[in-house]
Amino acid sequence: MSNDTDQLLRRILTDVLGLKPGQADGFDADTGLFGHLPELDSMAVAGLLTELEDRLDIVIEDDEIDGEMLETYGGLLAFAEAKLAEA
Amino acid sequence: MTPTNWPCPLPDGGMSQEYALTFDRQRRHRLLILPALFDEGNRLRRFTVEVMRRLDAAGIDAFLPDLPGCNESLQPLGKQTIPGWLAATIEAGRHFSATHALGVRGGCLFTPVELPALHYVPVKAASILRQMLRARVLSSREAGREETRETLAEQARTSGINLAGYEFGADFYSHFEPLVPDSGATVIEQGKLGGSGLWLRAEPDEDATQSDTLAAILTAEITA
Structure with missing residues (x-):
């Protein structure tokens, strides 16, 4: 399951950031996202979270979103896995 | 590709000249395109125009009007109404003598009921x-x-x-x-285009393969 979530998250980031195939494979837990990539502004993050909801069939509440979960790839992956575990 | 104006009815009973991009060679098949809305509209505009170029090459006229309050429009968005937009799209269809309508994403919410409609990945x-x-x-x-x-x-x-x-x-x-979106329209899902939707991109992007594929699907539907 966790491996599936990892792959799915890399696919969503590929779609949002317009990465070349395979480019997201280089993301590790410390890869910076929100605040590190200029193109990842609030509208792009909103799109990313909405896409995450649709593809994982989860609901993300406003108060669950914090800087930490969005700051790195590892943070976002841990959040997505936790949401799936409680679903 | 010709930029032009079209006479658009306004909610207060007045009229404004709104902008439109057109490929008009007085051909039999004439497609009115209702663009994606707001932020998605910016991200999908180039893709939409690229599809229009391919439709032109395939013998289909295409018309991409601005809704009042959107894109180049001088009307304030804050003063627009939903009945006003519905009336505007009907008028655009008549003005350009459209035979079909294509909605792109949020544009699917405004395809005129009087035209056979195609919906590209419609969204609520x-x-x-x-x-x-x-x-x-x-x-x-x-x-x-x-x-x-x-x-x-x-x-x-x-x-x-x-x-x-x-x-x-x-x-x-x-x-x-x-x-x-109206359930009577022919829906074109993203899966048929062989790539992810360009509205997801943080920055506007283009994809020639997706433009080719969507234009081919539209041509087949319109000329069937």
Whole structure:
């Protein structure tokens, strides 16, 4: 399951950031996202979270979103896995 | 490709000249395109025009009008109404003598009922607003202000709201929110285009293969 979530998250980031195939494979837990990539502004993050909801069939509440979960790839992956575990 | 104007009825009974991009060679098949809305409209505009170029090459005329308050329009978005937009798209269809209509994403909410409609990945108005509200919550939080989507939506319904630079009047917001695409249209899902939707991109992008494929699907549907 966790491996599936990892792959799915890399696919969503590929779609949002317009990465070349395979480019997201280089993301590790410390890869910076929100605040590190200029193109990842609030509208792009909103799109990313909405896409995450649709593809994982989860609901993300406003108060669950914090800087930490969005700051790195590892943070976002841990959040997505936790949401799936409680679903 | 010719830029032109078209006479658009306004909610107050007046008329405005709105902009449109057209490929018009007086051909038999004439497609009115209702563009994606707001932020998605910016991200999908080049893709939409690339599809129009291919339709032109395939012998289909295409017309991409601005809705009042959108793109190059001089009308304030905050003064537009949903019945006004519906009347505007019907008038655009008549003005350009369209034989078919294509909705792109949010544009699917406004394809005129009198034309056979094709919907490219239709989206509910509530989904468009959900994302815009979320972007507003995120940017406010960055600025140190705590807002929630629920309270913002409530504010939008009673006194209007600015979301991502788009000024929505209370009446427009309230009537827009429940809109869903007409179920009678022919739906073209993203899976048929061989790639992810370009509206997902943080920056506007293009994809020649997707433009080719969508144009081919549209040509087959329109000339069938």
